[in-house]
Amino acid sequence: MTRELTQNRIQKIWEPTKDDRPAPRRAAGAPHFANPPTVIVMVGLPARGKTYMSKKLTRYLNWIGMPTKVFNVGEYRREAVKNYSSYDFFKPDNECAVKIRQQCALAALRDVTSYLKDEGGQVAVFDATNTTRDRRELILQFGSENGFKIFFIESVCDDPSVIASNIMEVKVSCPDYRDCNKTDAMLDFQRRIECYKTSYQPLDPDQYDRDLSFIKVIDVGRRFLVNRIQDHIQSKIVYYLMNIHVQPRTIYLCRHGESTDNLQGRLGGDAGLSPRGKQFAAALAGFVQEQQLKDLKVWTSQLCCSIQTAEHLGVPYEQWKALNEIDAGMCEEMTYDEMKEKYPEEFALRDEDKYYYRYPAGESYQDLVQRVEPVIMDLERQENVLVICHQAIMRCLLAYFLDKSAEEMPYLKCPLHTVLKLTPVAYGCKVESMSLNVEAVNTHRDRPEEVKRGPGTLIRRNSVTPLTSPESNIKKPRIDDLDQAPIHELPPTGASLALCSPSRLPLSLSQTNRPPVSEGGFTLSLSKVNTLEALHCFILSLCQQPHLTLIPSDQHTQRTVAQRTLYTKNLRRRSLGLRDVLQPMKLH
Known part of the structure; x- marks a missing residue:
């Protein structure tokens, strides 16, 4: 019918x-959002991972195209009080210090306003303890007056081992304890925490704070409590926070072995490995065995050269369509010289803005970021992973872990037959580059020093x-x-x-x-x-x-x-x- x-x-x-x-x-x-700007407000006692989450979340939001910046009130306080003496500064009955801390918070909020209203920001992260209802009411009033959405992230942790580890790894090396030994720094910081505990008022989802939008992260991600999510940005924040973890792990990134298309300098394609590419695949298998990694997972794309590289490892591997190389559309399997000769305007447009440029009937780097976002989420959930991918995909992944801008991303160097070892650390990621001593063609193309526009060349990001x-x-x-x-x-x-x-x-x-x-x-x-x-x-x-x-x-x-x-x-x-x-x- x-x-x-x-x-x-x-x-x-x-x-x-x-x-x-x-x-x-x-x-x-930058993407245009209909939503008003969002202020993410961190809540919790010191050494609960607030700054870790702030920096990680900021890196993620910037990577997906939401201009985001962290405003750490502790940095404002260090600027106002050059010489930190002891935990006495944080006692609630220290009226002079309380006024200084209040002024620092207000100064940070003024900068938040400037960033969101005048500098093109979409999200601001207000990184402070914000442990009292009075402080949070002040922030809510600030958001209401400026038309900002307020979203709270509270980190709750009572595990002594996690707290001690956080203090030793991060806090004792902060500028407050530059001239102090680790034992004294540890003791002083623990006393600072006790000062905050006396006035700490957690978010109350049952009564006082039930109308607020927030997420409670309990014991470093063992449990979560989510309350009144209002928009797409808040839902992405919640989803991201529910995927990250702090367990030690290592991520290995490498490109497939050299392919026959690489030898000819062709874009895209689905060619098999060259003889040197097969040699690299065998060397990669030996490298993986030497690392003696427990429960290593191997991810590949669905293209021939990536799969052939993984088959030499002799271990199960998972194929991801999202890891396929950038789609060059009508320029697929062309060389750069052929593209320049056949489509000179397109070649010039690509040089002008490589991140936003989209191949005719193909993809841009911005498209790739959206495509590999699920891969990032899964990588954040995993422990030890080896990702065998392609040049443009590897650049997108590296830009996320190394906090690189959209302008830098398309020019990151990802040579063939080289393994990058990524080790997440406190507020960033440590990178080690290891060549497996197998020669390969150089596929990297540097950023053009000067782009010349001919008559009729349009400044566009979409190709026609x-x-x-x-x-x-x-x-x-x-x-x-x-x-x-x-x-x-x-x-x-x-x-x-x-x-x-x-x-x-x-x-x-x-x-x-x-x-x-x-x-x-x-x-x-x-x-x-x-x-x-x-x-x-x-x-x-x-x-x-x-x-x-x-x-x-x-x-x-x-x-x-x-x-x-x-x-x-x-x-x-x-x-x-x-x-x-x-x-x-x-x-x-």
Whole structure:
């Protein structure tokens, strides 16, 4: 029985106009979020891992594209009081010290405001003890006055061994105890904790704090208590905190053995190992045996060279599609010289912004970050792991562990036949590079010193190939120009659809005079489908502000690749292809 679909047409369209262009964004290339900024407030006694969680969480949020910064009140206090004497400074009856600490907290909050309002920040982490309800009420009032969401993270731990370990590994080496031996530092810090205990008021989920948004991390992740999660950012924070652990472990990262495509300098592909690549695979097996790692897990991609490298180990391995190399789209299996000759504009665009640049019908480094995020979550849960992956994937993983920026990520050096040993430490990650003494071709390409733009070259992050000539009548606006637009009614006619079958960018763009569009504007051409509302809902869910013009069109059979690209500032941030979602709709 044929299912009858609704015939109601789309009632609203979005059309970019010349007069309603937005002000420049605060942070070029940073994702735009509809949510107000978030302030993460740490809560708990000293030596409970608050700073560890703050730094780790900040690293993760920056890596996924949410500009985040830690504001540690202890650093403000050290700046205000140059010479720390003893735990007496933290006694609740020390009125002078209490005033100093209060002023330091207020100074940190002022900097939080500047960061979130003026510097393009999306999340600020307020790292302090915040053990009293009065202090937390002050922070809630601060958030209300500035339009910030407040999310509390309380770390509760009563395990003496964990507390002692934290003090010895981190606290005794902090600037407060620079000229003090470890025994005296340990004793003083324990007394400092006792000072805080006298006024500590934990978060109360049953009564006093039941309306607040927070997570309690109990005994370093043995248990969690989550209360009133309000948005996507808070849910990601909770999910991340529930995956991390502090047990000692080692992560080994390496690329597959040299492939035949590597020898020819080709992008992507699924070639097998070269003779030297097979030699590296055998050397890697010997290296793993020498490490004598307990319960080592081996992860590979689903590509031939990665699997062949793992097969020499003689141990079970797990294949991850998410670890496949970056998809070069139409440039797949080309050399750099071939790409430069065939698509010179694309080659130049890639050099301008390698992180955001997306290969035509392929992926960008930003897409890879979204793709490998589940891998990061699983890595945080594991103990000893060997990951055999590819150059771009390895760069994404390294950028997370080493806290590298989006600008640095695409140029991190990840040579073939080299194993990187990552050992998480207190507030970071220790890296050791070990070459297995098997020669290999160098696939690293340095950042261009100077990028020259020719006539007609556009500053874009989404690729459109082939590019039109400077004399073309089709004008391609900057992505940042398509931001806000007025709403207009759709004419009461049927819509039409244009799909490009092999491409990941299946919707078409055309410039037309029906209805009039502002200079440089685009219209989206859809064909006759009964699932128009479903398609529209999907686009709306994918793009918070899609800014598309829906028009009737019968001329959708002759399209260039440049016109077969949905060119919006929001869609370029999504790694999922529309074709994968539209295919089940049985469009005609």
